[in-house]
Amino acid sequence: MSTRQDKRIVKSQVKSTCDRTAAPNEISRRDFVQMLGAGLLIAVSAPVVSAQRGGRGGGGGRARSISARLHVGIDGTISVMTGKIEQGQGARAEITAAAAEELGVAASRLNLIMGDTSLVPDDGPTVGSMTTPLTIPPVRQAAAAARTLLIGLAAQKWGVDRAALQVSDGKITHAASNRTLTYADLARTEDLPKAFAQAAPADVTVRVVKDWKVLGTPLPRPNGRDLVTGAHRFPSDIIRPGMLYGKVLRAPAYGVKLISVDLAPAKAMKDVVVVQEGSFVGVAARTTLVAERAIEEIAKTAQWETSPQPSSTEIFGYLKRRAQNQPANPFADELAKAAKVLKATYNVAYIQHTPMETRSAVAEWADGKLTVWTGTQNPFGWHSQLVQAFGLATDAVRLLVPDFGGGFGGKSQGEVHVEAARLAKAAGKPVCVKWTRAEEFTWAYFRPAAVIEIEAGLDPKGVLTSWHFVNINAGSPGIETPYRAGRAQSRSVNTNSPLRQGSYRALASTGNNFARECFMDELAAAAGADPLEFRLAHLDNPRIRAVLEAATQRFDWKNRVERKSPTVGVGLACGTEKNSVVAACAEIALDEAGKMTVCRVCEAFECGKILNPVNLMSQVQGCIIMGMGAALREEMRFANGKILNASFGSYEVPRFDDVPELDIQLLDRPDMNAVGGGETPIIAIAPAIANAVYHATGKRVRALPIKVPV
Amino acid sequence: MDATITFTVNGQPRTVTTDPQRRLLDVLREDLQLTGTKYGCGDGYCGACTVLIDGKRERACHLPVTAADKRDILTIEGLCQGDKLHPVQEAFMAENAFQCGYCTPGMIMSTVALLKEKPNPSEAQIREWMNGHLCRCCGYPKILNAVRRAAQARR
Structure with a gap:
């Protein structure tokens, strides 16, 4: 094959992954590798990741021992391959940035091929905020290995010490002799493919945060132009x-x-x-x-x-009656000694994801x-x-x-x-x-409904002495309390869901955090303590304390909570999930008819080192507003198994006129590894709003969506 | 009995002979392969299918194709001038006003219509005008920034 032919093929292959005119099955993985033979292929051993979080799959590479991760074309095109997908959460920009950082090229030089099973390594499903902690590292490792190998080849070619070479934007320079080689020049060398088809060394050095040029800076969606022109083919x-x-x-x-x-x-x-x-x-x-x-x-x-099926009006009793092995509270001794014992049940409705594209x-x-x-x-x-x-x-x-x-x-x-x-x-x-919207509403699966029962005891000083928490149906994510509670037990139990149910952004941690944070407010009131002080008094986790303090300071919590009004309320909540932490303060207004408006939200979020601040801000904004939907209105209504509100007309998701004043703080922790940020920011908003309703009305909210007590 | 529809789509004269009960959205997507206009709900609640007809915004999902006969249709694909983005598209890019981007064509077309009708919209007018559009990523804050930026650019 001549170089000219190779170039054409390389271009067509790279384009074809997102081009609707590509012929089906025209390339297998082997073909792809063969076609790109004149280029450079780096194979990297992906770490074996055990299934996590109830078998929801890994995030950074399955047990495949060798996976092709990136390719340097002879035309200078650099392709990076991942089994992760882009659904709006920002993985395309983030993975592109990670590879660009380690290769030493501009992000715009990279073509990221996502989710094409014939071309990409299996990085596991795109779930559970796992792309950042589990896929970014192997991508960086492969890209860093590629850079190291390319420099080594240049050094060998020139017969100089590799330490004398510098890399900038895909160009290797030997300053002393004023010579340069591009990655494309090296990819054109005929004996390269064999030399470089090897596993990346596991101990390859990746760039430290202080040297980052791409990661940590705002990187917009790489294919954003295609989104605004309508050219992108969903x-x-x-x-x-x-x-x-x-x-x-x-x-x-x-x-x-x-x-x-x-x-x-x-x-x-x-x-x-x-x-x-x-x-x-x-x-x-x-x-x-x-x-x-x-x-x-x-x-x-x-x-x-x-066959007879339950209805939404009776669903919580239905789920509770069918709950399997409901644990009794094992802390009867503690409760007998407690100065105060509180017990409450919280209900969470089934909701639908309703992505814009069915x-x-x-x-x-x-x-x-x-x-x-x-x-x-x-x-x-x-x-x-x-x-x-x-x-x-x-x-x-x-x-x-x-x-x-x-x-x-x-x-x-x-x-x-x-x-x-x-x-x-x-x-x-x-x-x-x-699928039609009605099909999506009915036959896609729902975020599980939940019945959550909590019982806790306080000593005479208002210190938590026991905590017992049971989630029926929704699951265990976010179920463990971050608060010091003497003796504590939190459990999830199964029941029979009459509707299809499955994962939803942040899983059960939304419901678990809602119930826990509302109940913490109830306990604070019972202890005669301010909700913030009561939390801080039971909170050891310094990261949660930091976001809680950041959000409440910005909100001016201490002054705001003193101002009582039947039509304006303030509430706060915090939590941790997927190794990130969040706190939110909300201000709500109630009109005479009891209609609620969320006026202002201050949220602080921290997920380790921030990789892409512009995308993280979008994720946090989106989480808050999406979470407001479940807090304020969203619930599937059904009767005898038939879904009654399978339409955006009767199932009301957030709209422009719901958007509150948002004051968001993203706390950056360069000293920590980056973790995902697309889920946890959703878990604090509903309880913050519910607690604000109590602040205004003096009546507790114990269900999602929130019905303002009259 | 098929009907023949003659209309202008993105400046090009087009003729389609088809079942008159078909929705404009389906004809744009299935016959003209203009897939930038999206199906979101089919009921007019989400705005993903927004196009301009004679300069006014319409929901293509529940308009029969016959309603477009002899009219001038503008879809997201017709907004660029060659390689040059429309100022509203520029504003959406500048504000990173999309996450998944599926609602984006409808949001942009509606903003174009807004600024034709109200070149200097107030904050309340922007929210009211855009309120018929859904973004399930809930990227509303940045979309609002983009609409404001586009309005500002016209001043």
Whole structure:
């Protein structure tokens, strides 16, 4: 192959990962490596990460011993590959910055390939704030190894000491002899690939924080221009030649089974493909409208077997009655000695993620191989599901994840990829399945509802002597109290959720922190203490203390809490999760009808060393406002298994007119490792608002969403 | 019975012969491959599908394509002048006013319409005008900054 040809191929391969015109399955990982043979390939051993947090998967590389991580093209293009995906949380900028930092090049020089199972290493699902602590390190390690090797090669070529060389923006310079070599020059050397196809040494040195030039500085979304021009192809924007639009028959409610269906009316429609495989019934047609009509024709004939299902009005009793192994409070002795004993139950409603882009997938079959474009937080998991569903070889399936329109934990599981592939197989043409908003509201999964029971005792001095906390249904994240409490036990117990449920931004720590922080306010009142003083008196964690002090100082808590008004209230809350810490103060106003407005929020957040301040600010702002939705209004209503508010008209998420005055402090800790920042900032806002309602009304809030007591 | 729609889309005359009950959104995306205009809810609650028709903002998700007949449609793809971004697009870039970016085309088109109608909008007018748009990343503070910046740039 001539250099000219190589250059063309390299460019086309790199582009193809996000270009909708790319032919499916035209590149396998092996092809990719072979095609890029004239370039430089660095393979790095990814650390083996055990499954964490209840089997939610690792964040920095599975047990694959060798993974190709980055590539230097002979045209100077540098590609970095990751199994992480971009859903708006900022991984694209952050991983790009990490690689650029260690390679010694500008971030704009890098092309980050994300979530394409044929090209990238499996970095685990994009969940649990794990990209920053578990994927950034191996990316930096690989990039640093590449830089070290490149310098070594230049030194060897020139016969000089590597210490005499300097690197700047992808150019290696030997000042004494005034010679330079670019990374691209080195990539053009024919014997390089073999020389460099080796594991990165585990002890490679990465740049220390004080030397950072890219990391730690604001890096905007690298493909931001494509977002503002409409050029970016989200998964639901992928168009393939001859593509059809698919629809799938949905049950009218939870707990309903399909008995029979008559496909004839739909089959009689022109150019409509109809598929039934067991309980799966779907159609594909040349337009969305025809597909909708066809599935409606089928739905009219469907016979369903129903079973009694609970309703949202009775859900908390339903969950509690079915709770398994509810632990009794083991601290009866402490409670008997306590000066005061408090007990309260908090309820948290099911809510929906409602990402702006509903679930979608485009599937295409060619020569027995399957290519799927979809929006998922779990590319390799969904890839495996396709392999299993269709009995294919692993390398016969390629799953691509274009940057997609929001997930918030809601796109870790799903079936849209399998639905599209089934329809495409039957149709013999590519098929796009895009869920409607009503489908998303009903059949995507929900943040679990919770019943949380807490009991605690205080001694005569207002010191916590025992703490017993039980979460029914929602799970254990964030369940351990950060407060000193004599004896403490916190447990999560399972029950039978009547609705589909799964991960949601910060998981159960939202509900657990809501209940704990509201109850801490109740305890403070019982102890006759200020909520801030009561917390500080029981708080050893210096990081939580620091954010709590930062937020309350900015809010002027000590003066504000003294001013009592039935129409204005202030509240605070703090917490820790995923090794980051947060505190929030909120001011609310109540009108005569009891309608609440959140006027001002001061939040302080700390997640170690800040990698990208502009993105972290977006994440914190987004968390606060998203958290206000669950605090103020969001709850799934359902009756006998049927979702009643599957629309943005009846399920009201935050809008522009909800946005309060926001005063956010991001505390930077250059002395600490960076951890994720996309989840924990959500956990303090709901309890801060609830405590503000108490401050104004004197009545406790014990449920989300908050109903202002009248 | 198919209908023939003749309209101008992003300055180009276009003719589409199709089922008259199809939504403008679907025709833009499926027939003209203009996928910058997004489906968000199909009910007019989220604004992701916002386009300009004869300079006024409309929700393409619940307009039948026939409503666009003989009219002038502007979508997000028609906003650039060659490689040069529209000032509203520049403002969104400058303020990093997107997270996932899925709502962004609708937000931008609505801002363009706002500044045509009210070149000097007050804070209250901005919020009221934009309130029909949802951003589930809840990136509202930076979107508000972008709208303010775009308005400022016109002054």
